[in-house]
Amino acid sequence: MQDPSQNFHQKLLGRQGEDLTVKYLKRHRYKILKRNFKTPFGEADIIARSPDGYTCFVEVKARESDAFGLPTEAVDRRKKERYRMMAKFWCELQKKEVPIRFDVSSVYEGKIEYFENAYI
Numbered sequence: 001m002q003d004p005s006q007n008f009h010q011k012l013l014g015r016q017g018e019d020l021t022v023k024y025l026k027r028h029r030y031k032i033l034k035r036n037f038k039t040p041f042g043e044a045d046i047i048a049r050s051p052d053g054y055t056c057f058v059e060v061k062a063r064e065s066d067a068f069g070l071p072t073e074a075v076d077r078r079k080k081e082r083y084r085m086m087a088k089f090w091c092e093l094q095k096k097e098v099p100i101r102f103d104v105s106s107v108y109e110g111k112i113e114y115f116e117n118a119y120i
Helices: 004-027 077-094
Strands: 031-039 042-049 055-063 100-108 111-119
Touching (some): 004 055, 031 077
Parallel strands (some): 055 100
Antiparallel strands (some): 031 042, 042 055, 100 111
8 A cells, every 4th residue: 555645745746847847838938728637538737839839738757766767768658548538638629620749748856858749
């Protein structure tokens, strides 16, 4: 059974990673459309519009150490497929197709590495 304080710490770390990513995106002229967008397929961390018009679905992965691998290594095939389904769900809600891009924000030791078009 997982320690509740560890679960709280992970949630806090994830929230801090999302906050840093939002600041990064705003500095780079992205418009934040939604945070923690819940769908039947899961929750998208951030949905933002890029300066060049893409609707970006951003998965944020934050780590304090590399003991379990780098943050980007946690975005596996299943996670990518869930994000594809969330994007489709988003488009259905918008009642239109929009150009979509899947990005990953890797937050490690308080620093962001941002990967545009991380996967298709």
